[in-house]
Each structure stands twice: as C-alpha cells, then as structure tokens.
Amino acid sequence: MSPSVPSDLGYVPPDGGWGWAVVFGASISVGFAYTFPKAFTIYFKELQAVYSISYSQIAWITSIMCATTYGGGPISSILVNRYGSRPVVIFGGLLCGIGMVSAAFCTSILQLYICVGFITGFGLALNLQPSVIIIGKYFLKRRPIANGLAMAGSPVMLCTLAPLNQFLFDNFGWRGSFLILGAILLNCCVAGALFRPIGPATASVKTQMAEEGKGALKEEVTEDAMEMSSPTNVPMENKTEEEGGKDCCEKINQYLDFSLFKHRGFLIYLIGNVLMFLGFFAPIVFLAPYAKHIGIDEYSAAFLLSILAIVDMIARPTTGIIANSKWVRPRIQYFFSFSIAFNGTCHLLCPLASGYTGLVVYSIFFGLAFGMVCAMLFETLMDLVGAARFTSAVGLVTIAECCTILLGPPIGGTLIDTFGDYKYMFIKCGAVMVLAGTFLFIMNYYNYRMLAKEEKERKDHAGVGTRQGEMQYSSKTFN
Amino acid sequence: MPAAFSGNRLRLLLCLSLSFSLSGGSPADPTMTTQDVNKSQANFLTKMQAGLNESSPEHMMATQTVNQQTQGSPSDHLTLGHNISRPGVSGTSVEKNITLDRGTRIELSCRLDNKYSHLKSLQVTWKRGNETVRHINKTETSWSIQLRISDNSKLGSYSCTVKGEEEISAIFHLQVPKIEGKEKPIVSYEGDTAVMICKSFGYTPIAWTWYMTNGSEQIAINDTLLANKYVIHRISANVTHMKILKLTKEDNGVYWCEAAFELGKSKGKLKLKVLSFMVPLKPFLAIVAEVVILVTIIFLYEMYSKKKEKSAEAEKEFDQIEQLKSEESNGLENSSARHRKI
Numbered sequence: 001m002s003p004s005v006p007s008d009l010g011y012v013p014p015d016g017g018w019g020w021a022v023v024f025g026a027s028i029s030v031g032f033a034y035t036f037p038k039a040f041t042i043y044f045k046e047l048q049a050v051y052s053i054s055y056s057q058i059a060w061i062t063s064i065m066c067a068t069t070y071g072g073g074p075i076s077s078i079l080v081n082r083y084g085s086r087p088v089v090i091f092g093g094l095l096c097g098i099g100m101v102s103a104a105f106c107t108s109i110l111q112l113y114i115c116v117g118f119i120t121g122f123g124l125a126l127n128l129q130p131s132v133i134i135i136g137k138y139f140l141k142r143r144p145i146a147n148g149l150a151m152a153g154s155p156v157m158l159c160t161l162a163p164l165n166q167f168l169f170d171n172f173g174w175r176g177s178f179l180i181l182g183a184i185l186l187n188c189c190v191a192g193a194l195f196r197p198i199g200p201a202t203a204s205v206k207t208q209m210a211e212e213g214k215g216a217l218k219e220e221v222t223e224d225a226m227e228m229s230s231p232t233n234v235p236m237e238n239k240t241e242e243e244g245g246k247d248c249c250e251k252i253n254q255y256l257d258f259s260l261f262k263h264r265g266f267l268i269y270l271i272g273n274v275l276m277f278l279g280f281f282a283p284i285v286f287l288a289p290y291a292k293h294i295g296i297d298e299y300s301a302a303f304l305l306s307i308l309a310i311v312d313m314i315a316r317p318t319t320g321i322i323a324n325s326k327w328v329r330p331r332i333q334y335f336f337s338f339s340i341a342f343n344g345t346c347h348l349l350c351p352l353a354s355g356y357t358g359l360v361v362y363s364i365f366f367g368l369a370f371g372m373v374c375a376m377l378f379e380t381l382m383d384l385v386g387a388a389r390f391t392s393a394v395g396l397v398t399i400a401e402c403c404t405i406l407l408g409p410p411i412g413g414t415l416i417d418t419f420g421d422y423k424y425m426f427i428k429c430g431a432v433m434v435l436a437g438t439f440l441f442i443m444n445y446y447n448y449r450m451l452a453k454e455e456k457e458r459k460d461h462a463g464v465g466t467r468q469g470e471m472q473y474s475s476k477t478f479n
Numbered sequence: 480m481p482a483a484f485s486g487n488r489l490r491l492l493l494c495l496s497l498s499f500s501l502s503g504g505s506p507a508d509p510t511m512t513t514q515d516v517n518k519s520q521a522n523f524l525t526k527m528q529a530g531l532n533e534s535s536p537e538h539m540m541a542t543q544t545v546n547q548q549t550q551g552s553p554s555d556h557l558t559l560g561h562n563i564s565r566p567g568v569s570g571t572s573v574e575k576n577i578t579l580d581r582g583t584r585i586e587l588s589c590r591l592d593n594k595y596s597h598l599k600s601l602q603v604t605w606k607r608g609n610e611t612v613r614h615i616n617k618t619e620t621s622w623s624i625q626l627r628i629s630d631n632s633k634l635g636s637y638s639c640t641v642k643g644e645e646e647i648s649a650i651f652h653l654q655v656p657k658i659e660g661k662e663k664p665i666v667s668y669e670g671d672t673a674v675m676i677c678k679s680f681g682y683t684p685i686a687w688t689w690y691m692t693n694g695s696e697q698i699a700i701n702d703t704l705l706a707n708k709y710v711i712h713r714i715s716a717n718v719t720h721m722k723i724l725k726l727t728k729e730d731n732g733v734y735w736c737e738a739a740f741e742l743g744k745s746k747g748k749l750k751l752k753v754l755s756f757m758v759p760l761k762p763f764l765a766i767v768a769e770v771v772i773l774v775t776i777i778f779l780y781e782m783y784s785k786k787k788e789k790s791a792e793a794e795k796e797f798d799q800i801e802q803l804k805s806e807e808s809n810g811l812e813n814s815s816a817r818h819r820k821i
Contacts, residue, residue: 189770
C-alpha cells in the first residue's frame with residue numbers, strides 16, 4: 001500500500017500536533033504492559049520463602065498475567081469499538097492500580113494469582129490494545145515513525161522499572177512495593193487522558209462546511225455531502241442508531257469484525273506471527289542462564305540484557321523512520337519478513353559465539369533484530385487491514401498469539417532439560433523464526449501481486465462507472 | 480618498600496604448586512594423587528577444588544606475610560607464581576582455604592615446580608602459628624605433612640616455609656564451612672510474618688540454632704517455649720527457616736543462625752527491619768496525587784483548546800455563510816444562463 005492511497009477512516013488523520021502527545025501516552029501504556037511481568041520476577045524469591053512454595057508455582061503469576069494481557073485482547077477491542085480508546089485505558093489503569101494495591105494485603109498465593117495475575121493482567125490488556133489502536137487513528141503518513149516511537153516505550157520502561165523494583169523491594173519489602181507499584185500503574189490513567197477522541201464525527205463537520213464553501217450547485221451540495229459521508233464513515237456507533245433490527249451475526253461483527261478471517265492479508269499475518277512467537281521470547285528468557293552456564297558471572301550476564309535493552313531502545317524509533325521512507329513503506333511487509341528472518345539467523349549463529357565477547361556481539365544483534373520486529377509488529381497489521389478494521393484485528397491476533405507466546409519458553413526449557421545443552425533451544429528458535437520470515441515473505445509477495453491486480457480491476461470499473469455517471473449527470477441538468 | 484634494583488642482583492622466580500590429598504586409613508604416599516582416593520572422598524575433593532577457586536581477601540594477607548618474612552633478608556624483589564591450582568593467575572597469592580566439616584585425615588604438601596628442581600640446599604619448615612610440625616615427608620620436589628583433624632582445636636592456618644636463598648611461604652587455612660546470611664536487611668511490617676532463611680552450601684550441619692541479639696548478648700531462640708511467636712523449620716538438610724509471627728517494632732535487629740558441624744560452629748548474620756504501614760503510604764499518596772493533578776491538567780487543557788476552536792470555527796462559519804450567499808447569487812445567474820443557452 002503506497003502512502004498516497006487514502007485511508008478508509010473517513011477522515012484525514014492529523015499526522016502530528018496532538019498526535020505526538022498521544023504517541024507519548026501510548027509509549028507509557030505499551031511500556032507498562034510489556035515490561036511489568038518481566039520486572040515482577042524480582043519478587044519471586046521472597047514470595048517463595050514467605051508462602052513456602054516452589055518456583056513453578058510462583059512463576060504461574062507471570063504466566064497468568066501474560067495470558068490475561070494477550071487473551072483479553074478481543075474484549076479490549078470490543079470495548080474500544082463501543083466506547084473509544086480513552087475510557088478503556090483509564091479504566092484499565094484503575095484496574096491495574098486496584099489489582100496491585102489489593103495484592104499488597106494478600107495472605108495466600110491464590111489471592112496473589114487473582115490480584116496480580118488476573119486483575120492487573122486484564123488492566124494491562126485494556127492498556128495495550130487501545131494504545132496501539134489510537135495511533136492508527138492519529139497518524140497515516142508518519143504512522144511507522146509513530147509506531148516505532150510508541151513501541152520504544154517498552155525497553156525504556158524496562159530499564160527504569162527493573163532497578164526501581166529492586167530499590168522498592170530493598171526499602172519497603174514486598175508488601176510496600178506492591179502498594180507503591182499500584183500507584184505507579186495509575187500513571188496509565190494519565191496516558192489514557194492524553195488519548196483525545198478523534199474520528200469522523202469531529203472531522204465530518206469540517207468537511208461539510210468546506211464543501212458548502214466550495215460551491216458547485218447549491219441544493220445538491222449539502223445533499224451530496226451527506227450521502228458521501230455516511231457510507232465511507234464506518235463508526236460503529238452511528239450504525240446502531242440508524243439500523244434497528246439486525247440478526248445476531250451482524251451484531252457480533254459490529255463489535256468484533258470476524259469477517260477479517262476472510263481477509264487474505266490478515267490470515268497471512270496471523271499465521272506468520274503465530275509461528276514466529278514460538279521462538280520469539282525464549283532466547284531472552286534463557287540468555288542470562290545460558291551465560292551463567294558457560295561460566296560468566298551473574299553481573300556480566302545481567303549486563304548482557306542491559307545491552308540488549310539499550311540497543312533495542314535505539315533500534316525501534318530508527319526502524320520506524322526507515323520504515324516510513326518512501327522506498328520502504330510500499331514494501332513494508334518485505335522489511336518485516338526480513339527482520340524476522342534476521343532475528344532467526346542471529347539465534348542460529350548464537351551457539352557459535354564463544355566467550356563473553358561473542359555473547360556481547362550476539363546481544364547487540366539480537367537487540368537490533370528484536371527492536372526491528374517489535375517496532376513493525378502492529379504497523380504491518382495496520383498496513384494490511386487498514387486503520388478502521390485494525391481495532392478488531394488486533395484483538396483477534398493477540399488472542400491467537402497468546403497460546404504460542406506462552407508455549408515458547410516452556411518448550412525451550414524442556415529442550416534444555418532433555419538435551420542438557422542450550423544450543424538446541426537456540427536452533428529451534430532460529431529455525432522457527434527463519435521459517436516464519438520466509439513464509440511471510442513469499443505470501444506477502446503473492447498478496448502484493450493480488451492487491452495490484454485488484455487495484456487495476458477497480459480502476460477499470462471505476463473508469464466505466466464515471467463515464468456512466470457523467471451521462472446521468474448531463475441528463476439531470478437537461479431536465 | 481625499598482625495591483632498589485641493580486644489574487647484578489639475581490631475581491629469583493620460585494614457582495610453588497600447592498597440592499594436598501586425602502587418605503583413608505593407610506599411610507599417605509607423598510606422590511599419591513587424587514585418583515587413588517575413594518569415591519566419597521573424591522567428591523569431597525572436587526568440592527574442595529571448586530572451593531579453592533574462590534578469591535579471598537587473604538590475597539593481601541599473603542603478600543603481607545611474605546613481606547614480613549622477607550624484610551630481614553638481603554634480597555630485593557620476589558615474585559611468586561602459581562601454576563596448576565590457579566590457572567591464569569600469577570602473582571601474589573599463596574594461600575588456600577580448605578573447608579572441613581567432619582573429622583578426617585589430610586595431607587598438605589608444598590611442591591616446587593620442575594623448573595626449579597636444580598635449586599639445592601632448601602630448608603622447609605611446616606608451622607601452625609608458633610608450633611612447628613615435625614614428621615615432614617620429603618621427596619625430591621615436595622614436602623608434605625599428614626594431619627588428623629578430629630576436633631576444632633586442630634583447625635587453623637598451616638604454613639610451609641621454603642628457605643633457600645630467599646624465603647617463601649604458603650599458607651593453608653583449615654576451617655569449618657561458612658554460612659551465608661543476608662547482607663541486605665529483610666523488611667517487613669507490623670503484624671506481618673517475616674521469614675529468615677539460612678543455607679549451608681555443600682555441607683550438612685548436625686544442628687541449627689537461631690539467636691537474637693539483645694544489646695550485646697546473643698540469646699538463643701527457643702521455639703517450643705514461644706511457639707506462637709517463632710517457628711523454626713528445617714526445610715532440608717542444608718536449609719533452615721525461621722518464621723517470626725506478629726511482628727512488632729521490638730523485633731527489629733540482628734539475628735544469627737548457627738550451624739553446628741563436627742569440627743566446630745559457624746554463624747550467619749541476618750538483619751530484620753520492621754516498618755509501620757505509614758512508611759510506604761506516603762509515597763503512595765504522593766504518586767496518586769501526582770496522577771490526579773496531571774489528569775486534571777490534561778482535561779482542563781483540552782476543554783480550553785476546544786473552546787478556542789469553537790470560537791475560531793464560529794468565525795469561519797460566519798465568513799463561509801457570507802461567501803456561500805454571494806456565490807449562490809452568482810450560481811443562480813450562471814445556471815439560468817446555462818438554461819437559456821440550451
């Protein structure tokens with residue numbers, strides 16, 4: 001899709017102005033959603049001791065949190081379709097805060113599962129999806145940059161949350177830390193407040209007046225404006241008011257667009273991404289243990305992750321800028337598949353890295369590849385399905401990815417335990433990602449060709465149509 | 480340090496390799512290697528080898544010892560090198576820590592590296608403190624002693640001193656296993672439960688005892704007497720837990736966990752800090768206030784900018800209506816003109 005093709009939103013996104021404040025808010029939300037489970041692991045040891053449980057039982061907390069964050073995607077999408085991004089994010093922030101504050105008073109591990117796992121996880125889900133959705137509403141021409149900047153919130157937040165968590169734990173113990181973390185998560189409400197609603201309702205008033213001022217024929221002007229704006233505007237709220245009796249399927253479709261499953265681009269994205277996530281997160285989880293396994297001390301192993309985060313932080317906005325350039329944007333799907341395959345190749349080469357310098361080089365390339373993929377993760381989906389249907393698309397994609405995201409690290413762990421060697425885990429992750437990248441590359445090549453064909457057919461039909469329309473028009477005036 | 484070099488002075492490089500071996504009951508052969516030891520002792524040995532790689536602050540002590548002894552001698556600079564036992568580290572360290580938890584026989588030997596086997600007239604003494612150990616087993620290149628460690632009094636630092644043209648010594652520290660406490664204080668709250676854990680790495684203690692500090696005294700904690708306050712649990716052979724229930728401010732302070740081994744006792748230190756709930760509440764309220772203020776500012780700014788937009792649009796609308804009216808009149812004329820033309 002070239003940037004010159006108009007959006008299907010029914011209005012022209014501002015591509016700047018208040019949009020940058022929205023990007024800032026989105027980066028905070030996205031940052032919390034992705035990094036909170038990771039930063040939470042600092043409390044594991046203490047909680048294990050207090051409740052006398054094993055590591056796998058305590059690790060369920062973050063698994064439940066991740067599962068709820070991704071699984072809550074469709075619910076998030078439905079709510080955004082109904083109410084818009086802002087109320088959903090504010091509500092999500094409140095939920096996170098309530099979840100963590102109640103966790104501070106928990107007396108059993110089950111209560112922790114509910115408070116930290118479900119409630120906070122669901123709150124984070126209500127933060128993640130709407131933040132990504134609203135970027136599509138505010139940006140079109142500069143959307144890749146906006147996406148890259150918003151996703152850059154994740155490594156920035158990781159670099160701040162991890163030491164902050166350690167500081168809180170040392171000074172306030174785990175109960176006090178949960179209380180204060182609850183307050184910190186309330187900052188998601190601030191991010192939500194920045195998400196000023198925008199849509200064709202606010203924009204169409206302006207277009208109407210502009211058309212009135214243009215002045216073709218007097219009566220037809222206002223009538224034409226009304227007729228043109230209603231079919232192209234696809235706000236779901238208006239539809240409920242206009243059409244009364246609809247059957248069940250249409251009603252569900254209105255909240256969550258299941259017709260996306262017939263969309264070729266969406267299916268390609270879904271299959272490719274679901275495959276990719278099998279090998280996406282496992283290397284990060286096992287990087288530090290692998291480093292310790294080959295004899296590197298704990299602090300240097302932790303430093304590897306810091307290198308990864310810093311390179312990631314720089315890579316995401318840079319990828320956004322590159323993806324926005326006029327050479328890459330029309331072929332952004334190829335760039336995405338290339339970055340996935342690049343990521344996979346890094347993992348395949350990791351077992352060859354010997355010693356600390358080898359691992360540092362691996363961390364740098366891994367950070368680069370990871371940032372590239374993450375920055376374009378949602379941008380490519382928006383590119384394929386369009387900003388209007390993106391709301392439902394993101395919900396459906398996250399719940400499908402949920403399974404593989406959760407399966408990835410345990411499968412890697414099983415491989416490590418069975419073979420006693422980390423290299424098979426890296427080979428598995430690398431192979432899966434190279435496969436996913438190649439699949440996406442081939443299928444997107446096919447998709448681009450089909451899109452070009454359909455575009456050509458549409459133009460031919462439109463050409464015929466306009467000629468017919470012209471004849472009608474002249475006949476009208478002659479009356 | 481008066482390190483003056485002259486061209487003719489000899490710089491002697493002595494390479495000492497320290498080794499030791501364990502024997503079961505038979506008299507030790509000085510050349511016996513670890514392969515001759517039976518399995519359990521071999522495991523013990525590998526654990527020791529692992530333990531020997533730890534870097535100790537006694538590096539400094541070693542050089543100090545060496546310096547003290549060489550102060551009187553006429554030589555200048557001595558460099559000591561290690562080979563086998565500490566790969567890659569050359570220089571000052573000539574100490575080794577050996578951890579023992581139960582009675583055993585041990586052989587300590589000081590061996591000269593093959594490079595220096597040409598050196599003659601070397602006198603070796605083994606000492607423990609001021610006491611000299613007799614019965615040194617001598618070979619071409621090594622001097623060793625056999626010890627039977629049966630109780631705490633036999634533990635300590637054994638040193639072998641090689642006197643040739645210079646004097647060099649190496650020290651073996653025989654000690655009980657160390658218990659690690661926690662450096663950072665454990666933070667807990669009034670009315671809550673605190674859990675303290677002590678672990679012994681690799682060695683199984685016979686018994687664990689917990690002490691609390693009252694002023695400068697250490698008082699043993701009797702958990703059967705105060706069962707509703709203290710609960711002591713031995714989770715596994717090497718780990719002990721102590722739970723302190725219903726915490727109050729008085730429970731603040733230092734606690735010790737003591738592991739009793741056959742050859743002695745070892746302590747670990749833990750600190751407990753009990754806070755009231757007001758302490759985290761203040762930052763919590765501060766952050767909540769910050770959130771509320773920011774959200775209010777954002778909403779107020781939005782209302783303000785909407786008002787500005789509305790008034791600007793009202794003006795625009797007015798202008799456009801005027802324009803439309805004028806164009807309408809023009810348009811009417813045009814369409815009527817078209818009609819007339821057709």
